[in-house]
Amino acid sequence: MEDGNIQQVLNHPADPDPSPLGQGLVDGIQHTTRIQQPHVRKGWLQQDGGAKRGNDTFVALPWDEALELGAGELRRVIDEYGNTSIFGGSYGWASAGRFHHAQSQLHRFLNLMGGCVRAMNSYSTAAAQVILPHVVAPWHQIELEQPSWRELAQHSELIVAFGGLALRNTQVAYGGITEHQSKPGMQAAAGRGVKFVNISPIQGDVPAWLNSQWVDCRPGTDVALMLGLAYVIATEGLTDAAFLSTHCVGYPVFHDYLTGVSDGTPKTPAWAADICGVAAQDIETLARRMAGRRTFITAAWSLQRAQHGEQPYWLVVVLAAMLGQIGLPGGGFGFGYGAEGFVGSHWRRFNWATLPKGRNPTGVAIPVARIADMLLNPGETVDYDGKTINYPDIRLIYWAGGNPFHHHQDLNRLVKAWRRPDTVIVNEPWWTPTAQWSDIVFPATTALERRDICASSHDPYAHLMERVIAPQHQAWSDHRIFSGLARVLGCETAFTEGRNEEEWLEHMWMRSAAAAEVEGFALPSFQQFVDNKVYQLPALERRPVWLGRFRENPQEYPLGTPSGKIEIFSRTLEAMGYADCPGHPTWLEPAERLGGTGNARFPLHLLTPQPEKRLHSQLDPGAHSHSGKVGGKEVMCMHPQAAAQRDIEDGDIVRVFNDRGACLAAVSLVENMRPDVVSLPTGAWFKPSNPGTEQSLELNGNPNVLTLDVGTSRLAQGPSANTCLVEVEVYTAS
Numbered sequence: 001m002e003d004g005n006i007q008q009v010l011n012h013p014a015d016p017d018p019s020p021l022g023q024g025l026v027d028g029i030q031h032t033t034r035i036q037q038p039h040v041r042k043g044w045l046q047q048d049g050g051a052k053r054g055n056d057t058f059v060a061l062p063w064d065e066a067l068e069l070g071a072g073e074l075r076r077v078i079d080e081y082g083n084t085s086i087f088g089g090s091y092g093w094a095s096a097g098r099f100h101h102a103q104s105q106l107h108r109f110l111n112l113m114g115g116c117v118r119a120m121n122s123y124s125t126a127a128a129q130v131i132l133p134h135v136v137a138p139w140h141q142i143e144l145e146q147p148s149w150r151e152l153a154q155h156s157e158l159i160v161a162f163g164g165l166a167l168r169n170t171q172v173a174y175g176g177i178t179e180h181q182s183k184p185g186m187q188a189a190a191g192r193g194v195k196f197v198n199i200s201p202i203q204g205d206v207p208a209w210l211n212s213q214w215v216d217c218r219p220g221t222d223v224a225l226m227l228g229l230a231y232v233i234a235t236e237g238l239t240d241a242a243f244l245s246t247h248c249v250g251y252p253v254f255h256d257y258l259t260g261v262s263d264g265t266p267k268t269p270a271w272a273a274d275i276c277g278v279a280a281q282d283i284e285t286l287a288r289r290m291a292g293r294r295t296f297i298t299a300a301w302s303l304q305r306a307q308h309g310e311q312p313y314w315l316v317v318v319l320a321a322m323l324g325q326i327g328l329p330g331g332g333f334g335f336g337y338g339a340e341g342f343v344g345s346h347w348r349r350f351n352w353a354t355l356p357k358g359r360n361p362t363g364v365a366i367p368v369a370r371i372a373d374m375l376l377n378p379g380e381t382v383d384y385d386g387k388t389i390n391y392p393d394i395r396l397i398y399w400a401g402g403n404p405f406h407h408h409q410d411l412n413r414l415v416k417a418w419r420r421p422d423t424v425i426v427n428e429p430w431w432t433p434t435a436q437w438s439d440i441v442f443p444a445t446t447a448l449e450r451r452d453i454c455a456s457s458h459d460p461y462a463h464l465m466e467r468v469i470a471p472q473h474q475a476w477s478d479h480r481i482f483s484g485l486a487r488v489l490g491c492e493t494a495f496t497e498g499r500n501e502e503e504w505l506e507h508m509w510m511r512s513a514a515a516a517e518v519e520g521f522a523l524p525s526f527q528q529f530v531d532n533k534v535y536q537l538p539a540l541e542r543r544p545v546w547l548g549r550f551r552e553n554p555q556e557y558p559l560g561t562p563s564g565k566i567e568i569f570s571r572t573l574e575a576m577g578y579a580d581c582p583g584h585p586t587w588l589e590p591a592e593r594l595g596g597t598g599n600a601r602f603p604l605h606l607l608t609p610q611p612e613k614r615l616h617s618q619l620d621p622g623a624h625s626h627s628g629k630v631g632g633k634e635v636m637c638m639h640p641q642a643a644a645q646r647d648i649e650d651g652d653i654v655r656v657f658n659d660r661g662a663c664l665a666a667v668s669l670v671e672n673m674r675p676d677v678v679s680l681p682t683g684a685w686f687k688p689s690n691p692g693t694e695q696s697l698e699l700n701g702n703p704n705v706l707t708l709d710v711g712t713s714r715l716a717q718g719p720s721a722n723t724c725l726v727e728v729e730v731y732t733a734s
Ligand SMILES: Nc1nc2c(c(=O)[nH]1)N[C@H]1C(S)=C(S)[C@@H](COP(=O)(O)OP(=O)(O)OC[C@H]3O[C@@H](n4cnc5c(=O)[nH]c(N)nc54)[C@H](O)[C@@H]3O)O[C@H]1N2
Pocket: 091, 092, 093, 094, 095, 100, 102, 123, 124, 125, 305, 400, 401, 402, 403, 404, 406, 407, 408, 409, 427, 428, 429, 430, 432, 444, 445, 446, 447, 478, 608, 609, 610, 615, 616, 617, 618, 682, 703, 704, 707, 721, 722
């Protein structure tokens, strides 16, 4: 800091691979896009019913008046329509910090008010979170207990990575990360001779120094490729028949499907090749290679962020079961080694205390990615994991710590849905699209403007997050905002429990200390922690091999599945009767894919990966994010051949479009990708011309105006962002 301004962001001395992402804070915290004081939308004050939401001017108000308005509107809606008319799901990453976690503060507040409609699961891994507990293990267990890079480096011979291992994504971990160990972990594995196979439409999805074999499959067709591999393993006698019979149920049913006994179509390599675009011979060779050595199979989270995203994840488990190496060091399966930096770390796992949120008395929750469906279809029902959920009639949305105009699919559809409720209230530090699409906006502080504890279940450090800069303009912490609303509504003491923010930190530290005692170690006192500014968990002696005990004795250490075994056929899923998620892993035609029917008008598959230079949409207007743009527009990767066919040159501004929408982007020509795929990262701030009309053109390069807003299946109802075809043309401004 100098003269009250941020000059530089320094790396942590213990970090072997620091991320430049933090540099975005340098000009981001004091950026001109900060919201300076509470604002109310003009049309909302005139009760315009939301038609101009997102395309209106705002009036600045003093805090006390804005809080009165917000509290009064909450009271009115609850009194007139009940608590199930309030949507408080408020999905999003917000910022690190145990106490000032925006959603936790919001949920605590709304629960005190009688509750709200909440959201289930995440955009990250919704399909995985619902399918995997049915067939092998709960998601949180897989994330935290699956093999570490240490184990893989020591014991694996071959790592087959569907969707690659994108190092750019490992800069990030939810809750925070201190030591970035993914790159050193991969380097150690490569150094010990582990071989890698990158199955992805884009060669750059693994670092070049891994010297991996590149298998360039069509997006959304991994299931066909996996079935082709399984066919070779099954028909060439390469399965571990003993493991399949002692540790799994239902293999014979799957085998009948694989060989075509049950549906007349053997899933031969030639059958697979026709769908996934990988030569049959390459599929055969890879299958034999996998069966001949200690093989670890992994998939990027992106594979399940697509229609029928449950299937590739289930099949990864089934392939690993067929090879029979589950529970052996360096073998089996795991997910997301290029998704977040904590995946594959060998640290002790510890559940730090969170802000107590109380109970949501309504008990109503929707699958997180079904928000537009819910807003558009009150009274209708949606299937989810064997249950039926009624869509409530939402009159008020309260969002804190997320950016739905970043994260949701088919944003032109969201625009229509978002204009239906009476009122949208948002807490935000910046004038993000979601703040612009609100009626009442409260300016929130950033993590640098308040004191907090940074710690997460997968990082061995707790850090004191010092307040380094005064709250900007009139920003308040989310806690103070909800305390203020609670005061107007007469429940302030219930909300704060009489503690100030500093006392809450100490209270949460004490609760963590009690949890540590149960685990057999002692935390320092809160004062000692504050003095030292950092605390490191005691190291673990040895991480057990995940599922090792199950392997040794499946009777004594069964899985949490209904059979206690790996379910290759699931009676539970079969009984649900969902055609889009049947009783065994199945190839299901997605709504859109390369080589599918009806892609003549939109011959390119659009991938929308995570952005390298920011966390989602955060700090997008800042210098670090803009250093990756061209002319202020997000950069889309395109193969030179596809570009030449369209008279597009490197650096050109193009219009990317399909029947759902259109956006502009700058083109970067990339040789080592499939020519029929384009890739435009997420996160550019949504800036539509003529929002809500057919002609709407998104100007910054936000790919979510193009993506498909359907559930992965009736089982998980996760987001299907990666199922998306488009066409691209040179943009000539008219
Ligand atoms: N097409 C496509 N879409 C995707 C994806 C994809 O792969 N493809 N990925 C999806 C995934 S996995 C995810 S996780 C989502 C991410 O979507 P989000 O998590 O919604 O994205 P962020 O930009 O991180 O939004 C966090 C917001 O919180 C605000 N914020 C930060 N700190 C605070 C605070 O202390 N208080 C308050 N009140 N606000 C704060 C930030 O300014 C920002 O606007 O996107 C999803 N969308």
